[in-house]
Amino acid sequence: MSQPFHAGGAANLLDSRAQSFGFLKTTLAARLHELDFTHFGSILAVVGIVPAAFRFFHSAWQSAATWVKRFFIASVTIPPGDPLNRSVSSWILENVVEPRHMRFQTARTEVGRDLEAGSHLKKTPRAVQYFPHWRSEWFWYGKTLFGVSRSLDSFTAGMQDPTYDGVGGEELTISCLGLSATPIRAFINKCREIADSKAQFYVIIYARDRFGLSWKPKYRKPLRRLETVHFDDKVKHNLLSDIRNYLDPRTKKLYQSRSMPYRRGYLFYGPPGTGKSSLSTALAGEFGLDLYEVKVPSIANDGDLEQMFQEIPPRCIVLLEDIDAVWAGREQRLERSICDSASERSATPSISNVTLSGLLNVLDGVGSQEGRLVIMTTNKPDQLDSALTRPGRVDFKLYLGNISKASAEQMFMRMFAPDLLSWARQSSEKSDSLDEHISLEQLRMLAARFAAEIPEDTFTPSQLQGFFQSHLNDVMQAVSRISEWVKQELPDRSDRHLEVC
Incomplete structure (x- = not known):
């Protein structure tokens, strides 16, 4: 049964609460009168000193770190895009970054993926590539502690290239404690040895990037045996003997002692489909050489062609395919491009201005490099200028005909x-x-x-x-x-x- 409401009880409760509030107010007022406000000034002064102290200690820490780095740390920086960078990056990804199961990654739609059987019958979504997103790592190699850091700015720029696979496209800096960079050099050499042992089953084909600024690995093709390129066995034996003799270090010394330019040029000619390009790839695999594709029609001028050849390493194969089509019909291509441009109101067409003299200069001119094998292929050898095929520029001619x-x-x-x-x-x-x-x-x-x-x-x-x-x-x-x-x-x-x- 509910209790009856009494107004007197409610009034008593309100009076007690009012008395409590008044007592609290009186107590706080008394305490405030007892406080010395000069203490607040001291507190404010301390608070104002904290940011200045933080800046001081931060500057001192940076100075100490710079001093330690200058006198007690050795470092080596590898530029982006260098083959050595790829070797070191691959080792770090396999042995340092991946085992730690990185929680931070970069995702990108995969390009150039081989489609599975039957997928050409329907629209197939492209796969997603995931790259570890890391800035710096510490690891032990042997008895030495190494630190490696990379520039994410260059990594972001490399991601804009659809052919970039996320390895070797960013600047790397490798550091270790000590007054000598010898441990770092040993580590880098070991990474290169491991990469070379894995790459011996592949031929790396380099091409100019889409901006024409630098050489980039375009393909990694499995080695192709010379037995898969079918032509006369005797001629094949003579070709291999000639290249093997040229690559012999004693041949280089012999050339230099006679003041002869250390160069060798080859011309592969014959009908289409007889294996000229396949033979070039097979030779690169046979002798462990990288192959550099030079597409002369896509080069703007002689200066760009010279710059390209200067950046090609000495021991490799330089392939100039369909050399007969470089200048043949050039006027017709120019006229056709101008007509198309005028009809479509487009910009002025881009036509290569590389000249024959510019090509001859990079092959055996004053500033040409030595130690390479230059292979030219053509379907129409009779259309080549005699200056291009004279001895010294073309030293070995090989006819690849129909099959026997x-x-x-x-x-x-x-x-x-x-x-x-x-x-x-x-x-x-x-x-x-x-x-x-x-x-x-x-x-x-x-x-x-x-x-x-x-x-x-x-x-x-x-x-x-x-x-x-x-x-x-x-x-x-x-x-x-x-x-x-x-x-x-x-x-x-x-x-x-x-x-x-």
Whole structure:
């Protein structure tokens, strides 16, 4: 049952609260009168000193750090884009950054990814690339503590390049305690040795970046064996002997002692599809050399061409493809571009102003570099200027023609060798479509039958390779259908001059 409300009780409660509030007010007033306000000035003075003290200690810390860095720390800085930078960055990513499971990453849409089988039938979203986002790290290598830092400004600039893979595109600074940079040099050399051991199975192809400012690794292609480039074995042996003799350090000393320029030029010529570019790549892998592509039509002028050649290292292969097309029809291209520009109201077309004299100057002029192998390819050697092909600029000419019966037999054996069939059986989902009962002796007999159907000096290696691509899973079918394929291809040979390498 509820209690009755009494107004007197409520009044008593309010009076007690008012009395308590009055007592608190009186107590605070008494305490304020007792305080010495000079203490507040001291507190304010201390508070004002804190920022000044912070600035002083910060400056002292920076000065001490600079002093320690100057007298007790050694460092080496590697510029972005240098091959050495990539070697060190790869080691750090594999051994320092990745094991720590970085929580901070940079994401970018992947470009140039190979599409899976069947994905060309539908729109396939591109994958996302993730790069560790780090600024500085400390790590032990041997008994030495190293510190490495990188410039994120250069990393951000490199991310704008679609071909950049997130490695080696930022400035690195490596430091360690001590008065000597010897431990850092040893560490860098070790990183390069590890990178070289991994790169021995690849050919690195360099090209100019999209701005034309520096050389960038464009491709990393697996080594291609020279056996996969089919032409006369004797000529192939002579070519390898010539390059091996040129790269011998004793040859360089011999040239220098006779005051002869240490250069070697090669001209690969023949019909389209005979393997001129493939041979250049195979030679780079055979001798462990990097390959630099020089596309003369895309170079603005002789000065840019000279700058490009000055930045190419001495021991490498310089490839100038389709050298006959550099100046041939230049007036027609210019007229066509001007007409297109006028009709579309576009800007003035960009036409290369590289001259023949400019190319000759970088090949063997006063300022030309030495120690390289320069390979030029052409489909029309008769259109080349004699000044370009004279000895000293072109020292070895190699004709790559249509395939012979002997080369066709070798290509058949390479395509259907038992070890390749074994690998295909393990990786193919349709293993029952492969002939698992072909011995090596039977394969040789089939190769002879196959080569007998190939006309001598009629088809290019690329044509024959196109046939093999459609019959890789069935040896017997390749032999039985080659005759029909030859009959179909022969009437079309009148149009083969339209092909481009």
